[in-house]
Amino acid sequence: MIDHQEYKIISGSAGLTVTGSIDKIFALGASSTTATLARVEFGRGVSKGHPNATSSGQFHLIEDIDIAGGSYLHGPIGRAKCGAAGGAFLFYLRK
Numbered sequence: 564m565i566d567h568q569e570y571k572i573i574s575g576s577a578g579l580t581v582t583g584s585i586d587k588i589f590a591l592g593a594s595s596t597t598a599t600l601a602r603v604e605f606g607r608g609v610s611k612g613h614p615n616a617t618s619s620g621q622f623h624l625i626e627d628i629d630i631a632g633g634s635y636l637h638g639p640i641g642r643a644k645c646g647a648a649g650g651a652f653l654f655y656l657r658k
Contacts, residue, residue, distance in 0.1 A: 569658045576651040578644065585640035589653040592632030598650020600628045604642040 573581055578601075590598040606622035622641055630636055632650070645652060 570655040571658055573654040575645050575654060578647050580644040581654045582642045584657040585638050585643060585654055586657050587638060587655045588636045588643060590630040590632050590634050591651040594631055594633045596632040597629040598652060599646030600643055601646045602626050602644040603628055603640060606641055
C-alpha cells in the first residue's frame with residue numbers, strides 16, 4: 564500500500580512533548596535497541612488537565628512504552644512525550 568498522506572515531520576528525544584494530529588511515530592535506532600515514550604495519548608482528542616487519567620471519551624493513555632528501533636507506532640495519537648533518557652523518534656503529523 565502506498566501512503567499518499569502529506570506529513571509535517573518532527574524529530575524528538577529527551578522529554579519533548581508533541582501535540583497534534585499524529586498519524587505515526589518512528590523509533591530511530593537499530594532493531595536490537597528500544598526507545599521509550601513516557602506518555603502516549605491515543606485518539607483524536609487529548610487530555611485537558613487530567614494527568615492521572617487512564618482513559619476518557621476522547622483518548623486512551625499509555626505510559627512508559629518501549630518501541631523497538633526501526634518500528635512504527637500507529638495512531639491516531641493526540642499527544643506523545645519522549646522518555647527522559649531513552650531514544651529518539653520521528654513524529655509524523657498530518658498537515
